[in-house]
Amino acid sequence: LDFVNNRFNQPLSEPDRAGYKALKPFRLDSDNAQAVVSVVFNTEEQRLATFHEHEAQTVAQICHELISTGYSAKDIVLLTPVGTGIHCYERELQSRGISFVTQAGKSFFLLQETQDLVTLTCILANGYDHLALGAFLRGPIVGLTDEELLDIVWNLERDPDEPDRVPRLSALVDLDQINNEVAKKALGHLQSLLRIAQTVTPHALLSAAIDVFHIRPLLQQRFSQQSARALANVDLFLEWARAYSVRGLKSFARAMYQNWERESKMPEARPDTIRDAVTISTMHNAKGLEWPVVIPINTWRKYRRPESIAVDRVHQQLYAKVLHIPTSGHETFVKTEQKHEGRERVRLWYVASTRARDLLVLTLPDSQQNLNGSWRSVVDLRVDELPEMNLDLLPSAPSKSEDRRPGPQLQVQSRDQYLRESNKLRQSSGQLTWVTPSKDEVPVTDLDTAFIDLGESTILEAELPPITGAGLVRGQVIHRLIEEILTGETTLDQATERAEILITQIQSYPEIEPQDSIDPVEIGLRVDRALKLPQIRPIIDSLVPECPVYNFESENGASSVVVGIADAISFSSDGIPQLIIDWKSGQVEPHHEEQIAAYLRATSISRGLLVYVDSAQVKEVHL
Structure with missing residues (x-):
């Protein structure tokens, strides 16, 4: 004083x-x-x-x-x-x-965790942004060295017309060309996120990305006792993304990149x-x-x-x-x-x-x-x-607070004691497995399956245009078109016009390679034929498309959660589910039966139909 x-x-x-x-x-x-x-x-x-x-x-x-x-x-x-x-x-x-x-x-925009999130957002907004990808792979989230990145790029396939031109690495690269296991795993995660980038909000997409790349555990490991501040900054970044809708990912990525580039003076988060x-x-x-x-x-x-x-x-x-x-x-x-x-x-x-x-x-x-x-x-x-x-x-220090973290104590636990206690914990802890039938193998026994004889009730294959452009884009167009017809957004008479619009929209996604060979007329006619099949036409008004399915199972101490989306479920007049339908655009595969059987078990429905749109075949599945 x-x-x-x-x-x-x-x-x-x-x-x-x-x-x-x-x-x-x-x-x-x-x-x-x-x-x-x-x-x-x-x-x-x-x-x-x-x-x-x-x-x-x-x-x-x-x-x-x-x-x-x-x-x-x-x-x-x-x-x-x-x-x-x-x-x-x-x-x-x-x-x-x-x-x-x-x-x-x-x-805020000078912090390492912010820069990692900005590069991740730029990649999800544009799968071909090779600069953002290089920064992300080289950053602490993935941790590749310059030499490893150079080796990855050097081993990429080159254009036969320009063999001396070094190819650019993008998030949409063919994973078979990547020999580095760490990079291959990271790129696989990015590609799975890019597939849903146009269907969810930026907040939901970034939340999934943070979980997939274990960003929060990595920050806790990197900063130890000082991790609360970094975790709060991650939450603040996610909070800013809430203001953007499904179509706002590129706008959000552009805004965050400009703020980072200009080193905008933004306040950091305050951890509690x-x-x-x-x-x-x-x-x-x-x-x-x-x-x-x-x-x-x-x-x-x-x-x-x-x-x-x-x-x-x-x-x-x-x-x-x-x-x-x-x-x-x-x-x-x-x-x-x-x-x-x-x-x-x-x-x-x-x-x-x-x-x-x-x-x-x-x-x-x-x-x-x-x-x-x-x-x-x-x-x-x-x-x-x-x-x-x-x-x-100096003045005497104030009395130590009771909430202060205690100092390191002598470790008195022996190795044998540690092994006994860890085994006891492992035995008493349940194991939870998440299963997605559309992605994971779901072994199911005691299935009663058979193709239904449709007779002469369908349009013959010779009367339809040949299938062209078979692949991911065509399959997505067929599923989206059937969904819109069942919800009433599109009619069967408009199927061909709507298919042409969907092809253009889906091929505009950055992670999709454009294909010129997809025929909207062929898709419209095959969808029309599939929805007029004798097993589908009588119940078409009772079908609800894209139904989420969840189920928890526990057996012998191992628990599993089945999570998926059934293509369509038929409900009775009093709201009871009676039939599950799974649309397939392609060849008949054995695992299709296991997928629909997992949905049947999760919903306690005894009967399901696999409808192959391309060939107008219907396989009936009973548990």
Whole structure:
């Protein structure tokens, strides 16, 4: 308090100010311990960026020493006049394993976890973005080296017409060309996500991507006790994606990339789980609060100069320079504003200096610096007159909080004991397996299957155009067309026109290779034939397309959850499911029976139909 009274009495007592009233202590000094100290740091270079990095290293070392002497991390606060330029302080604290919570940081797009999510979003928005893919594969989520990436690209198949041209790696590459198992697994995950990128919202897609790549566990492993901040930033990134609809993925990716490229000053997330952490706050936000130890940081930064355009909100007037010539009253108003801002800076320094309950630490460079225009020049603190910090003379640390993390304890568990207990845990823990019938093999026995004789009731194959462009796109068009007909969005008479539109839309997806050979007329005629089959036509009004199916099974301690979407289910008039239909566009395969049988078991329906649209065959399946 003597330091504050001595340094702020004169600047706060100038004319046109409210005056200064000296502060008086309400508790006695503790054993003549140091209350205000200076810490000298080495500058080496005069560049501002390097200057702040050296101060950040010194401040992080001070925090480490204070914590080692008995202070809790939450007893320390770093106060900054502005919310920018504190990334280096966060990095140094993190490198020393010191937890911190930021209430002032605006370095969201400079953080590694943010950059990983931005590159992942760009890949999902455009599967051919090879720059984003390279950054993602090389980043900490996948962790490939430059040499491994070069080997992968070198082994890709080349264009026979341009054998000397090095191919570009994209997320849609044929996985058979990838020899690196880590890269192959990552690219497989990306391709599975790209298949649903046009059908779900960006929030749902990124949530699935974060789970698939185990980003949260990786952040917990990377940052250990400091992971709460990184996890909160991941949640904040996902929260921003909520504002975008299914078709907004590219817009969201573009917005996030532009923010990252411009290093936009966005505030970081505030984790709620950190209870013992160094606080980083602005001086303004510290009003009314108190900490045992206060360390002002970032005060060597230049404060913002007044802009050429000034607004007088009291008299509702605008002052500006036109062709470098100030308008009437411009200079007078700017000087008045400068005076007001200067007084506000003094008040902020007063707030920062009075937040310390036991110790105020001020940094001091080891060489003369030009302080003009910096926050340190606002008040003459005469830091060079202060004693240097001595750990032996500091005030006694506050009593350790009960919620502090206990220190490392002696490990008394033997290896045999560990094996016995781990086996006991393994035996008592249930194993849950997720099964998707459309992707996984679902062995089913005791099936009664048979093709139904349709007689002469269907259009003969010779009367239809030949099948062209067989593959993923054609199958998706057929399924989507049948779904829209069953929901009433499209009629059978419009099947061919709608098929042509669906082909164009699906082939516009970035992960789909365009195919010119798909015939919408052929698709429309075959869908019309399939829906007019004698087993389908009588129940077509009772069919509900794309029905989610869930089922939980447990046997011999192993549990499984069946998750899938049945192509169509027929319901009775009182809402009871009676029949499951699975549309197939292709050849007859044995595993088709297992897939529909899994849906029958999950729904307790005894009968299902496999309808092969291409050949107009119907196979009946009974459990």
